Amino acid sequence: MSAELAEPASKIELPAGVGGGGEIPSFDVTLRVRRYNPEVSEDATWDDFKVTMYGTDRVLDALHKIKWEIDGSVSFRRSCAHGVCGSDAMRINGRNRLACKTLLKDLDTSKPITVEPIKGLPVEKDLIVDMEPFFQSFREVMPFLINRGHEPTKERLQSAEDRERFDDTTKCILCAACTSSCPVFWTDGQYFGPAAIVNAHRFIFDSRDDAGDMRLEILNDKEGVWRCRTTFNCSEACPRGIQVTKAIAEVKQAILARKI
Amino acid sequence: MDATQIQSPRAAKVGAGRVAPQYNRSGSSKGNFEMFAWLFMRLSGVVLVVLIFGHLAVNLLVGEGIHAIDFGFVAGKWADPFWQVWDLAMLWLAMLHGTNGVRTIINDYAEKDATRLWLKTVLYAATLVIVVLGTLVIFTFDPCPVANGVQLPGGFCPAP
Numbered sequence: 058m059s060a061e062l063a064e065p066a067s068k069i070e071l072p073a074g075v076g077g078g079g080e081i082p083s084f085d086v087t088l089r090v091r092r093y094n095p096e097v098s099e100d101a102t103w104d105d106f107k108v109t110m111y112g113t114d115r116v117l118d119a120l121h122k123i124k125w126e127i128d129g130s131v132s133f134r135r136s137c138a139h140g141v142c143g144s145d146a147m148r149i150n151g152r153n154r155l156a157c158k159t160l161l162k163d164l165d166t167s168k169p170i171t172v173e174p175i176k177g178l179p180v181e182k183d184l185i186v187d188m189e190p191f192f193q194s195f196r197e198v199m200p201f202l203i204n205r206g207h208e209p210t211k212e213r214l215q216s217a218e219d220r221e222r223f224d225d226t227t228k229c230i231l232c233a234a235c236t237s238s239c240p241v242f243w244t245d246g247q248y249f250g251p252a253a254i255v256n257a258h259r260f261i262f263d264s265r266d267d268a269g270d271m272r273l274e275i276l277n278d279k280e281g282v283w284r285c286r287t288t289f290n291c292s293e294a295c296p297r298g299i300q301v302t303k304a305i306a307e308v309k310q311a312i313l314a315r316k317i
Numbered sequence: 318m319d320a321t322q323i324q325s326p327r328a329a330k331v332g333a334g335r336v337a338p339q340y341n342r343s344g345s346s347k348g349n350f351e352m353f354a355w356l357f358m359r360l361s362g363v364v365l366v367v368l369i370f371g372h373l374a375v376n377l378l379v380g381e382g383i384h385a386i387d388f389g390f391v392a393g394k395w396a397d398p399f400w401q402v403w404d405l406a407m408l409w410l411a412m413l414h415g416t417n418g419v420r421t422i423i424n425d426y427a428e429k430d431a432t433r434l435w436l437k438t439v440l441y442a443a444t445l446v447i448v449v450l451g452t453l454v455i456f457t458f459d460p461c462p463v464a465n466g467v468q469l470p471g472g473f474c475p476a477p
Contacts, residue, residue: 189335244428247342281351316349
């Protein structure tokens with residue numbers, strides 16, 4: 058048995074040519090990538106790369122092809138490449154998206170596709186930005202469960218309705234697409250930003266958490282929720298479809314309800 | 318440099334700390350000013366809709382409408398405490414609503430602290446002048462001003 062690990066024969070007769078997924082259309086596409094290397098020049102430039110890609114490919118695949126086959130110095134972050142880790146948020150054709158969730162065929166391939174780093178955070182190289190200011194704001198809202206009661210001996214139970222209350226904001230993957238799409242954050246880096254507020258919302262409205270008041274007090278800062286101008290850029294940018302602006306509005310209401 | 322120490326390429330670029338200084342919140346702002354400013358914007362907006370459309374209807378639509386507006390019409394309105402209060406509320410709410418809106422825009426768009434300070438100084442000075450002057454006019458308005466015993470031209474008042 059040990060030597061024979063071949064695939065078992067198919068039980069269905071398939072005609073030749075079927076089963077390989079068929080012919081995937083391929084097309085040429087130009088990627089216009091924002092390049093920045095502080096060791097070479099203080100100025101950022103645009104580089105065009107023409108690559109042949111397939112209809113099933115994403116922008117990330119094109120970037121891989123460029124890095125692996127054309128120019129190894131192109132730098133970008135990516136980790137899981139499947140829209141979960143939140144590493145490869147970038148500005149594609151002027152909109153913040155995840156490179157791993159944006160299919161090339163959904164973009165206008167007749168024109169060059171522009172790929173830039175997300176705005177508002179310091180660029181380190183090419184498409185890589187310094188995420189530290191973003192995570193600093195995230196940490197400041199205390200994104201962890203705080204419970205003053207006795208330590209339970211089993212898990213903390215919660216009704217389905219209570220869980221539903223903050224379900225939307227549990228989806229955040231901290232990709233910074235929302236915060237770096239916010240025009241307030243572009244000029245005022247001190248603003249907590251949508252992502253920090255979303256993650257505060259996730260605990261403020263969690264019935265098991267006791268530190269909602271502390272988080273509301275933190276976000277009542279002059280750089281907190283009142284800085285939001287409801288432009289909805291964040292809701293539009295979120296690759297997880299979180300209603301970010303709605304979450305911010307709910308935190309505003311919670312602060313008002315507590316104060317008045 | 319010690320062999321175990323890892324070079325930090327971004328340190329020179331962004332300053333002393335790990336986070337560039339423009340991202341560090343300058344102290345915690347105690348108080349609820351921004352909250353009340355936000356709330357005032359919404360409430361004054363709702364009230365202003367009533368006040369302004371009421372004002373427009375009374376001035377431009379009711380009676381002879383736009384043809385009735387002249388010095389005498391305004392003088393007649395301000396002889397009535399009701400319209401004095403109405404116009405005063407409109408003046409104050411509109412000025413504060415607008416000032417707060419421009420203040421927000423300055424906060425959003427001014428990139429340098431000095432620019433922000435100067436724009437806001439000009440804004441607050443302009444607001445103060447208009448609010449004080451407007452309030453003064455509404456309450457001290459005299460349709461028949463007399464200077465040195467001689468009536469000033471206007472033509473609406475009976476001879477003294």
